[in-house]
Amino acid sequence: MRAVTNRSAAALLVLALVAAPPVIGALPNQIGAVRAAGVSLLWWYTGLVAPLVAALVALAALPDPPRRDE
Amino acid sequence: MTAGARFLAVWLTPALWLQMPALIAGRGPDGLWLALALALAPLVALASRSRAPAPAEAETAFPVAALLLAVGLLLWANLALAGDAAVWLGEPRWRGIATAGAGALLLVAWRGAGRAVPALLLVAALALGPPLLELARVAGVGPRAAWERVATQSAFRFPPSSPWVTEGRDLRLVHGGAALDFEEEHRLTAPVGGRLTALTVDGDRPSETEWALAPGQSVVLRAGDRLQSGSTARVRFEADKQVPGSPPSGMAWAAGNPPDWPRCAGLLVTIVFGAIALGRAGGRISRSEVAWLAGGGLVALFWSQAWAIYSILTSPDLFLGGLTAERLLAFPAPVPESIRSASQSCLLLAGFAGFLASSVALRERIAALDRTGDGAIGRDLGVWAGVFAIAGLAALWPVDGWSIARLGLGAAAASLGAARLVSHRPASPAGAAVAGSLGLIAFAAIAVAGRLRAGDEGWIGAIVAYPALVAVPLATLALRVARATAPRPRPRPRAR
Numbered sequence: 001m002r003a004v005t006n007r008s009a010a011a012l013l014v015l016a017l018v019a020a021p022p023v024i025g026a027l028p029n030q031i032g033a034v035r036a037a038g039v040s041l042l043w044w045y046t047g048l049v050a051p052l053v054a055a056l057v058a059l060a061a062l063p064d065p066p067r068r069d070e
Numbered sequence: 071m072t073a074g075a076r077f078l079a080v081w082l083t084p085a086l087w088l089q090m091p092a093l094i095a096g097r098g099p100d101g102l103w104l105a106l107a108l109a110l111a112p113l114v115a116l117a118s119r120s121r122a123p124a125p126a127e128a129e130t131a132f133p134v135a136a137l138l139l140a141v142g143l144l145l146w147a148n149l150a151l152a153g154d155a156a157v158w159l160g161e162p163r164w165r166g167i168a169t170a171g172a173g174a175l176l177l178v179a180w181r182g183a184g185r186a187v188p189a190l191l192l193v194a195a196l197a198l199g200p201p202l203l204e205l206a207r208v209a210g211v212g213p214r215a216a217w218e219r220v221a222t223q224s225a226f227r228f229p230p231s232s233p234w235v236t237e238g239r240d241l242r243l244v245h246g247g248a249a250l251d252f253e254e255e256h257r258l259t260a261p262v263g264g265r266l267t268a269l270t271v272d273g274d275r276p277s278e279t280e281w282a283l284a285p286g287q288s289v290v291l292r293a294g295d296r297l298q299s300g301s302t303a304r305v306r307f308e309a310d311k312q313v314p315g316s317p318p319s320g321m322a323w324a325a326g327n328p329p330d331w332p333r334c335a336g337l338l339v340t341i342v343f344g345a346i347a348l349g350r351a352g353g354r355i356s357r358s359e360v361a362w363l364a365g366g367g368l369v370a371l372f373w374s375q376a377w378a379i380y381s382i383l384t385s386p387d388l389f390l391g392g393l394t395a396e397r398l399l400a401f402p403a404p405v406p407e408s409i410r411s412a413s414q415s416c417l418l419l420a421g422f423a424g425f426l427a428s429s430v431a432l433r434e435r436i437a438a439l440d441r442t443g444d445g446a447i448g449r450d451l452g453v454w455a456g457v458f459a460i461a462g463l464a465a466l467w468p469v470d471g472w473s474i475a476r477l478g479l480g481a482a483a484a485s486l487g488a489a490r491l492v493s494h495r496p497a498s499p500a501g502a503a504v505a506g507s508l509g510l511i512a513f514a515a516i517a518v519a520g521r522l523r524a525g526d527e528g529w530i531g532a533i534v535a536y537p538a539l540v541a542v543p544l545a546t547l548a549l550r551v552a553r554a555t556a557p558r559p560r561p562r563p564r565a566r
Binding site: 007011014026032033037038040043046052061063 | 111117218328331356359367
């Protein structure tokens, strides 16, 4: 049951990571367009942070635990 | 390992992953968001995986038929892309379609082809590397500096080395002969003559003008003029003039557009439920399966970003008339011919290997669903030859591959997506088939209506553009009703 709960939470988290860029793009004062190291925050998040975090979350939470006989 | 590789190959079919750099280059952050959704959707699908149907459950033919429809649409999108790429590289359209289709059909006919999927994916990934390194070498900057340069350009202008400036190109190559809107005065020269039609603005009145140009003759178009589709001349543009169809500036490209919430929702539903529908049901999720999907998505997304940014930095003329995937398959940078042809070969190899892997994985996916026929449909050469023949014939007409791929994902989402999500107490197979049919009929009806009346805004426009937005909830509702009205299964007697 715990694996199922973890998996649902992981699915929701990955979905939230995917859904966030339009929200960042709609923030007031164009916060997403602020540049950090020459690149906009929106681009840093969508192009680098979100995919890396999603991959780590998936690797940590999605696999079934190994069987005892494995 | 193969389960993850197969799902990756099913999902990242070339019509989808080659669309990623085109979307990023064409739409900036809006396209990057789409690419992110495409890269991560398989992970959401994996986490939402439903239980496998019990062997004793009666099976209906509906899931097989629905998936075959979606697979046919995805093959159509891929073959249309192969045809577009052939035309862009100067070959006849049918040759690109026939080469890709025949190669994939031969591999699909081989029973043991499923074992080759991981190797084909690795070939595709490795073949993408050298052209990207060459493009970065030509640009002479790292990815971060390249992005910064693109985002600070005052306008995207024709470079003097562009083939549109040096020798000129046929206007019919521009995105199916799309109309070109001019933002500044521009002199067009027809080196071998031809016919140009333009909508020119004279005072307040627009008027259509047609020119029959002799070889070497020029015509001047002013800001606000539109070169109509159907112009047949090979033309040369002037260097350092703004590319018609390009974003107003690099800053505008980097900022993107304010989000259109209904369309964002429609796209997300189509992509996520499409991935859920194309993924398999049941079975253990191994760490290697997750690693394949996460790693493949990351590679595709990072490569697409770098390819898109370097491409528009070295060849802003890619924007002419709207950016499409096949244009990015032709190596865009100005380099010696030997390097260009080697890089193009690598890109074509990557696309071809990806298409082979995808075709085999789609066949395996359908075969896995066909439990009553013991997977016979996956080995039925007649069925597959028919599917490839129909998709190939349809691809002879130039169509937008991305629209067809979205249609395939939407059809899969509407017919199978809802049933895949129900895990703890599913409806009977007949109930699931009725719910899926309802979703598919709604999807098809809205898609046809969308062809008849396009251009709506707001939620209506989003539903017309992404019919899965209505079809998936409808199928889910029907499934819940079917589940509520189905008799509860008797508990099994405990063994003593």
